[in-house]
Amino acid sequence: MPSELGIYLDPGDWSRRYGSDFWSATVARWEVTEEGCCLFSRKFAVYEIRCSAGDKTWSVRRRCREWLTLWERVHESMVLKGGVPLPQPPAKTLLTDVSTSFLDQRMAALGTFLHALSMQYNETKAANIGGPLSEFLGAGDAGLDDERGPD
Numbered sequence: 001m002p003s004e005l006g007i008y009l010d011p012g013d014w015s016r017r018y019g020s021d022f023w024s025a026t027v028a029r030w031e032v033t034e035e036g037c038c039l040f041s042r043k044f045a046v047y048e049i050r051c052s053a054g055d056k057t058w059s060v061r062r063r064c065r066e067w068l069t070l071w072e073r074v075h076e077s078m079v080l081k082g083g084v085p086l087p088q089p090p091a092k093t094l095l096t097d098v099s100t101s102f103l104d105q106r107m108a109a110l111g112t113f114l115h116a117l118s119m120q121y122n123e124t125k126a127a128n129i130g131g132p133l134s135e136f137l138g139a140g141d142a143g144l145d146d147e148r149g150p151d
Contacts, residue, residue, distance in 0.1 A: 020054030
């Protein structure tokens with residue numbers, strides 16, 4: 001998967017007319033899911049990220065722990081290279097809070113994190129950001145690899 005995503009644009013500024021060299025992503029909604037059965041079931045939230053690049057649009061769903069894994073991967077490499085630290089996404093909670101107000105606040109914070117990470121990628125074009133971000137957003141699964149070719 002290439003680490004080159006192209007240029008990130010805020011969802012309000014993005015348009016498909018810019019072509020596949022420009023992309024956008026937004027945390028569009030959350031959904032409460034349950035896993036397990038009977039006495040051992042757990043509820044958790046999954047956040048849908050809607051992505052666009054040129055004529056392609058796709059969505060990926062990510063749990064909070066996946067956001068934290070993305071931050072850990074990018075943050076560690078940025079600190080080692082003397083880069084600007086990123087804001088951390090909201091932490092996981094020990095007790096599951098699936099209230100609408102909590103999930104709306106978390107979704108907004110995840111959107112802020114995604115925007116900050118994407119803007120940092122625009123400024124640096126660093127592979128240590130682009131690779132993990134591309135993977136997290138499912139860019140390879142959306143067929144962007146085919147259009148861009150090898151790095």
